[in-house]
Amino acid sequence: MSLIEIKHLWKTYGANVVLENLSLSIEAGEFCTLVGPSGCGKSTFLRMLLGEESPSKGVFLFEGKPFPKEPSVERGIVFQRYSLFSHLTVLDNVMLGIELGESRFLGKLFGSAQKRAKEEAIAMLEAVGLGDVLHHYPSALSGGMQQRLSIAQSLVKKPKLLLLDEPFGALDPGIRADMHALILDLWKKNNLTVVMVTHDLHEGFYLGTRLLVFDKVRNDPQAPNAFGAKITYDIPLIREKVKDEE
Numbered sequence: 001m002s003l004i005e006i007k008h009l010w011k012t013y014g015a016n017v018v019l020e021n022l023s024l025s026i027e028a029g030e031f032c033t034l035v036g037p038s039g040c041g042k043s044t045f046l047r048m049l050l051g052e053e054s055p056s057k058g059v060f061l062f063e064g065k066p067f068p069k070e071p072s073v074e075r076g077i078v079f080q081r082y083s084l085f086s087h088l089t090v091l092d093n094v095m096l097g098i099e100l101g102e103s104r105f106l107g108k109l110f111g112s113a114q115k116r117a118k119e120e121a122i123a124m125l126e127a128v129g130l131g132d133v134l135h136h137y138p139s140a141l142s143g144g145m146q147q148r149l150s151i152a153q154s155l156v157k158k159p160k161l162l163l164l165d166e167p168f169g170a171l172d173p174g175i176r177a178d179m180h181a182l183i184l185d186l187w188k189k190n191n192l193t194v195v196m197v198t199h200d201l202h203e204g205f206y207l208g209t210r211l212l213v214f215d216k217v218r219n220d221p222q223a224p225n226a227f228g229a230k231i232t233y234d235i236p237l238i239r240e241k242v243k244d245e246e
């Protein structure tokens with residue numbers, strides 16, 4: 001069974017057709033990178049995978065069942081802009097992720113559960129290279145470090161599916177290269193399935209095991225919203241990856 005199964009999926013906002021008749025399946029362990037022109041529905045697609053949006057029409061299954069209608073710990077997301085709490089330390093930002101996942105009503109864990117959550121949070125922060133700044137506040141971190149923290153915040157909940165919406169778009173090239181190495185390492189070590197939107201085709205080819213290109217095939221200048229984007233290319237990249245690693 002595929003992790004994600006999509007058949008004849010449509011997404012419309014009123015008369016605006018955003019996605020048109022998409023069909024694809026994504027297997028567990030794939031790293032799908034998603035590129036396409038601005039406004040073609042990439043973020044909308046990601047928000048549907050997160051559960052923030054529902055399809056207008058079509059089959060949309062996660063592990064063989066209809067997608068949960070709201071975000072859950074099975075699916076984590078990292079945005080280009082960081083979703084950090086400025087008044088919490090690095091450690092507390094990650095602890096909060098665990099506490100909100102496990103104690104949805106109180107948002108707080110106590111006793112041994114809290115001790116375990118703290119150990120998990122520290123281990124995750126060490127894995128992303130932030131073990132030395134546990135008690136710093138986000139404002140004291142560089143952009144790259146803040147993005148590492150966002151990734152730790154998502155991954156500590158052990159999602160099966162990690163969604164990345166242009167996570168490295170705002171970073172300098174050198175820092176980006178470090179983040180590429182980090183995300184590939186985390187993907188492999190945590191057996192993650194990743195769907196990542198990027199504007200950078202090179203990044204899409206470099207990181208992905210599969211590159212999906214979204215684009216509008218039909219365009220009516222008189223009615224620009226009448227047609228939505230489809231998947232115009234679906235390119236397996238595994239062989240290129242193996243070559244890279246040799």
Ligand SMILES: Nc1ncnc2c1ncn2[C@@H]1O[C@H](COP(=O)(O)OP(=O)(O)OP(=O)(O)O)[C@@H](O)[C@H]1O
Nearest residue numbers: 013016018036037038039040041042043044045197
């Ligand atoms: N909540 C919403 N209500 C109405 N229209 C929306 C909503 N969200 C997105 N849209 C429309 O859906 C279309 C696709 O937007 P989306 O942000 O998914 O594109 P994108 O490919 O991610 O663009 P970009 O690359 O510029 O981020 C746009 O026409 C946008 O106006």
